Amino acid sequence: DVTLSLSNLKKAYNHGKPNEVQVLHGVSLDVGKGEVVALVAPSGAGKSTLLHIAGLLDTPDTGTVAIGGEDLTTLGDRKRTAVRRNDVGFIYQFHHLLPEFSALENIMLPQLANGIAQGVAETHAMELLARVGVDSRAQHRPAALSGGEQQRVAFCRALANKPKLLLADEPTGNLDPATSDRVFDALMELVRASGLSALIATHNLDLAARMDRTVRLEAGLIA
Numbered sequence: 001d002v003t004l005s006l007s008n009l010k011k012a013y014n015h016g017k018p019n020e021v022q023v024l025h026g027v028s029l030d031v032g033k034g035e036v037v038a039l040v041a042p043s044g045a046g047k048s049t050l051l052h053i054a055g056l057l058d059t060p061d062t063g064t065v066a067i068g069g070e071d072l073t074t075l076g077d078r079k080r081t082a083v084r085r086n087d088v089g090f091i092y093q094f095h096h097l098l099p100e101f102s103a104l105e106n107i108m109l110p111q112l113a114n115g116i117a118q119g120v121a122e123t124h125a126m127e128l129l130a131r132v133g134v135d136s137r138a139q140h141r142p143a144a145l146s147g148g149e150q151q152r153v154a155f156c157r158a159l160a161n162k163p164k165l166l167l168a169d170e171p172t173g174n175l176d177p178a179t180s181d182r183v184f185d186a187l188m189e190l191v192r193a194s195g196l197s198a199l200i201a202t203h204n205l206d207l208a209a210r211m212d213r214t215v216r217l218e219a220g221l222i223a
């Protein structure tokens, strides 16, 4: 049972110009249901490009992206947006929480946008916060939280709409090593508790070793 299937992805930037750069040379990669895969790549190897294509934020030149067995490569923009909202959760190095809303509200908003009732959204948001140990900070705005707490809230927001797939780009990369370690454990617990499939980019080989499998992206190919 495969959640994410990337097949022979190719991507270049600046097509036909002198500065054309081929970033992905034919990347194939499957993430199984409930599997957590580490994506390790040197800087410039095409990691962000790959994650953006997998999350339907960008399109490949050729190749296919399937989530939950459905080929999404040729879907129209509206359907791609719907899949992105419902089936994919994103986490970045920086939390990108909305500064004028509380931690709780930041996790409720994506649910409300999907038509979930206020009370249901709030209960679910509090459950997620409790699982990462930040429920006592629910009413605080992001600026009042520590870096580690901000990332934990961002994890909860990414999972708020119960996606099938989590895509993360250096999810603890802006934290000091000791904090990064603990915050990464919280992320793994959250992912395991929800049975989610995940592709998590990291430079940290210790963190990669805590996942199910590591794939290396080198010069635009899975090594």
Ligand code: ADP
Pocket (backbone or CB within 6 Å): 013, 014, 021, 023, 041, 042, 043, 044, 045, 046, 047, 048, 049, 050
């Ligand atoms: P990584 O995340 O592994 O550092 P990226 O996917 O961001 O790599 O970028 C891979 C290569 O593609 C880099 O050489 C980068 O400069 C180039 N690149 C990325 N985005 C663009 C873009 N929008 N236009 C032109 N070149 C780009």
Ligand code: ADP
Pocket (backbone or CB within 6 Å): 137, 143, 144, 145, 146, 147, 148, 149, 179
């Ligand atoms: P962490 O281990 O999560 O990074 P810190 O050691 O940075 O935590 O912070 C410890 C405590 O101080 C946390 O409960 C956090 O909410 C609080 N805290 C950190 N920064 C601020 C701030 N700017 N305003 C209010 N409280 C803060």
